[in-house]
Amino acid sequence: MSHHTSIQPADVSVAGLLRTDDLQQLIDALIAAGYDVIGPKIDQCAIVYDQITSVNQLPRGWTDLQEPGRYRLQQSDDSKYFGFAVGPHSWKKYLFPPQSIVSTATRTENGWQFSTDAPPAPRLAFLGVRACELAAIEIQDRVFLHGPWVDPIYKSRRDAVLIVAVNCTSAASTCFCSSTNTGPRCRSGFDLALTEIAGGFVIETGSESGRAIAARLPLESVTEHHHAEASSARAQAEAMMTRKLRTDDLHDLLLGNLKHPHWDDVATRCLSCTNCTMVCPTCFCSTVTDVSDLTNDHVQRERKWDSCFNIDFSYMNGSPVRNSIASRYRQWLTHKLASWQDQFGTLGCVGCGRCITWCPPGIDLTEEVVKLRDAVHANSEDPS
Amino acid sequence: MITPFPSSHPHNPWLAHSVRIQRVTQETPGVATYDMAFDDASVAESFQFLPGQFNMIYLPGVGEVAISISGDPGQRGVVPHTIREAGNVTKTLARLPLNSSIALRGPFGSSWPVESCVGKDVVIVAGGIGLAPLRPAILHLLKHRSELDELTLIVGARDSSLLLYPERYDDWRAKGMNVLVTVDRADESWHGCIGMVTAVLDRLWLRDASKTVVMTCGPEVMMWYTVQTAIRRGIPSAQCFLSLERNMNCAIGLCGHCQFGPEFLCKDGPVFCFDRVASRMKVEDL
Numbered sequence: 097m098s099h100h101t102s103i104q105p106a107d108v109s110v111a112g113l114l115r116t117d118d119l120q121q122l123i124d125a126l127i128a129a130g131y132d133v134i135g136p137k138i139d140q141c142a143i144v145y146d147q148i149t150s151v152n153q154l155p156r157g158w159t160d161l162q163e164p165g166r167y168r169l170q171q172s173d174d175s176k177y178f179g180f181a182v183g184p185h186s187w188k189k190y191l192f193p194p195q196s197i198v199s200t201a202t203r204t205e206n207g208w209q210f211s212t213d214a215p216p217a218p219r220l221a222f223l224g225v226r227a228c229e230l231a232a233i234e235i236q237d238r239v240f241l242h243g244p245w246v247d248p249i250y251k252s253r254r255d256a257v258l259i260v261a262v263n264c265t266s267a268a269s270t271c272f273c274s275s276t277n278t279g280p281r282c283r284s285g286f287d288l289a290l291t292e293i294a295g296g297f298v299i300e301t302g303s304e305s306g307r308a309i310a311a312r313l314p315l316e317s318v319t320e321h322h323h324a325e326a327s328s329a330r331a332q333a334e335a336m337m338t339r340k341l342r343t344d345d346l347h348d349l350l351l352g353n354l355k356h357p358h359w360d361d362v363a364t365r366c367l368s369c370t371n372c373t374m375v376c377p378t379c380f381c382s383t384v385t386d387v388s389d390l391t392n393d394h395v396q397r398e399r400k401w402d403s404c405f406n407i408d409f410s411y412m413n414g415s416p417v418r419n420s421i422a423s424r425y426r427q428w429l430t431h432k433l434a435s436w437q438d439q440f441g442t443l444g445c446v447g448c449g450r451c452i453t454w455c456p457p458g459i460d461l462t463e464e465v466v467k468l469r470d471a472v473h474a475n476s477e478d479p480s
Numbered sequence: 481m482i483t484p485f486p487s488s489h490p491h492n493p494w495l496a497h498s499v500r501i502q503r504v505t506q507e508t509p510g511v512a513t514y515d516m517a518f519d520d521a522s523v524a525e526s527f528q529f530l531p532g533q534f535n536m537i538y539l540p541g542v543g544e545v546a547i548s549i550s551g552d553p554g555q556r557g558v559v560p561h562t563i564r565e566a567g568n569v570t571k572t573l574a575r576l577p578l579n580s581s582i583a584l585r586g587p588f589g590s591s592w593p594v595e596s597c598v599g600k601d602v603v604i605v606a607g608g609i610g611l612a613p614l615r616p617a618i619l620h621l622l623k624h625r626s627e628l629d630e631l632t633l634i635v636g637a638r639d640s641s642l643l644l645y646p647e648r649y650d651d652w653r654a655k656g657m658n659v660l661v662t663v664d665r666a667d668e669s670w671h672g673c674i675g676m677v678t679a680v681l682d683r684l685w686l687r688d689a690s691k692t693v694v695m696t697c698g699p700e701v702m703m704w705y706t707v708q709t710a711i712r713r714g715i716p717s718a719q720c721f722l723s724l725e726r727n728m729n730c731a732i733g734l735c736g737h738c739q740f741g742p743e744f745l746c747k748d749g750p751v752f753c754f755d756r757v758a759s760r761m762k763v764e765d766l
Binding site: 208209210211239244247383409423427430 | 542727
C-alpha cells in the first residue's frame with residue numbers, strides 16, 4: 097500500500113484501473129468533453145508535446161537518455177507508454193505562448209483606438225504532465241496570476257486547461273526533483289493522474305472535471321496487487337534519481353557571493369545561447385514589440401519569450417547593464433535559485449534537468465552550486 | 481505613505497489610453513515637457529497618480545517607453561512628462577506635431593514617501609533630468625508646506641544650460657522651499673555655486689538630522705554619494721529614498737527586464753528606501 101496516501105490532498109482519490117488496451121478511451125473521452133489533447137510524441141529525434149488523437153502517436157516503447165549536453169532516444173526493453181522523462185518542450189508553450197498578441201492599435205479619424213480583445217483560449221487537455229511540470233505550472237501561476245497584476249493571456253489559457261498527470265516510473269540522469277521537493281510523485285494540481293503498471297494505469301482523480309472524465313472510462317477496481325505495483329513503480333523513479341541539489345543554503349550562498357570569481361569561471365564555458373531559459377518550464381521573461389502593417393494604421397503588440405542571456409535584455413541608456421556573460425549567468429542562476437524565493441516564496445527550479453541536458457557545453461547548475469559552495473567554504477577556512 | 485497600488489486591478493493591464501499632446505515646453509537641449517490629455521473624459525476624471533510613479537508612453541508602431549510623471553498629483557485632466565530624446569520612441573515623440581494622438585498605460589510603481597514627511601525636515605537632491613520624477617513630490621510638499629519644518633531642494637547639473645525648470649525656482653522659493661543650485665562646470669555667465677550636489681549637502685544647515693528625510697534622483701553614482709553624505713551628516717539611512725532606473729518593458733512585473741536582485745523596479749520600485757537596495761548598488765553589472 098502506498099505510504100503517500102495519508103498526505104495526499106483530500107480531493108485526490110484512486111478511481112480505478114484503466115487497462116493498457118483502453119488508453120485510447122481516455123483520449124476519446126477528453127476529445128468528447130471538448131478538449132484538444134496535447135501529449136508526448138516523437139519529432140526530430142526528441143519527445144515533444146503536440147496535439148494527438150491516437151495512442152499510436154505516443155512514444156510507446158521509447159525512452160530518453162539524458163546527460164549534460166546530451167539527449168538521445170532509445171528503444172526500451174518494455175512497451176510502456178510513458179517510460180521516459182522530460183524533453184525539450186514544456187507545457188509553458190501552451191499557457192505562456194512563445195509568441196502572443198497583447199493588444200492591437202488601429203488608426204482612425206479620431207486618433208488611435210486600442211483593443212485587448214483576444215480569441216477565446218483553446219480548451220486543451222495536457223496528457224502526460226510530470227510532477228516537476230505540475231510544480232512548474234504552479235510556479236508560473238504565482239507569477240502570472242497571483243501578483244498585483246494578472247496576465248490576461250495566461251489566465252484565459254490556464255482556465256481552459258485540463259491536466260492529466262503521469263507519475264514517473266523512471267528518472268533521467270539529469271533529474272533532481274527529489275531535491276527540490278517537486279516530485280517524482282504527483283500529489284496535487286491535476287485533474288487526473290496515471291501510474292503506469294504492467295497491464296494498465298492506476299488512475300487517480302484530483303478534481304470534479306477529472307472525476308467526470310474518469311466516469312466515462314471502463315475502469316476496473318484496483319487490487320492490493322495493483323496498488324503495490326504502482327507504489328513500487330513510483331519508488332523506482334525515486335531510486336533511479338542520482339543527481340542532487342542542496343537547497344537549504346542557496347539563498348544566502350548565491351546572494352552573498354555576487355562578486356565571487358566563480359561566476360567568471362562559468363562564463364568561460366557558458367555560450368549565453370539562451371537554451372536553458374527556453375527549455376526551462378518556469379522562466380517567464382518576455383519582450384513586447386510593435387509590429388505594424390505597411391500603412392502603419394494597424395499595429396499589433398507582440399509578446400515573445402526573451403532571455404536574461406540576451407545582451408539586449410538589460411539595455412538602458414545606450415548600453416547593456418549586464419555586458420558580460422558572467423553577469424548574465426549570475427543573473428539567471430541567482431534569480432532561479434535565490435531571489436525567486438524573495439519574489440515568490442519558492443525556488444524557481446523544479447529539478448527537471450532540462451537546462452542541464454540542453455546546454456551545449458553541458459553546464460550543470462547543481463554542479464556549479466557545489467563548486468561555488470566549496471570555493472566559498474575553502475576560502476573561509478583558509479587561515480591566510 | 482500612500483499605497484503604491486491597489487491589491488487587484490480589474491482592467492487589462494495591456495490596454496492603453498488614447499491621449500493627445502496638448503502642449504510641449506522646451507526645457508533644456510533635447511529635453512521637453514509634454515502635457516498629455518486623455519481623449520476619454522471618464523479616464524481623464526479617474527486618472528490619479530502618486531508622486532514618483534511612471535507611465536508607459538506608447539507610440540503605436542514605434543513602441544513604449546517608461547517615463548516618470550512630472551506634474552502636480554493634485555491636478556486632473558492633463559499629465560505632464562519631461563522627456564529626454566534618447567531612443568526611437570522619444571526621438572519620434574519629439575518630431576510629432578501638437579495634438580498628435582498617442583497613448584499611455586499607467587500609472588505604475590511606488591512613490592516618494594511624502595505622507596511620512598509630516599512634521600519633518602525634507603531635503604530633495606536632484607541631478608539633471610532627475611528633477612523631473614521629483615517635481616510631483618515638490619509640488620505636493622509645497623501644497624502641504626505648513627505640515628513640514630525645513631524644506632530644501634538641491635539641484636545640480638553638468639552646466640547651467642542643463643538645469644531643469646530654472647524659471648520655476650523663484651516661485652518655489654516664494655512658496656517656502658530653500659532652493660540651492662550648483663553646476664559642475666560654469667562659464668562667465670554663472671554666478672552661483674560650482675561643484676557636486678554632495679558638496680552642497682555637506683554644508684547644508686540641518687535643524688535636526690535625525691528628523692530629516694532625503695529624496696534623491698539622478699545618476700546612480702550621484703544618488704549613492706548623496707546618501708553617503710546624508711548618512712555622514714547623521715540622517716538615518718532608513719529615511720533616505722531614491723528612484724532607480726532599469727530597462728522596463730511591461731511595467732507590471734511580468735517581463736523580467738527590470739529586475740535588480742529580488743526587486744522588480746516596475747512594481748517594487750522605482751522609488752526605494754536606500755536600506756532596501758544599498759547592498760546591491762555597489763555590485764557591478766547587476
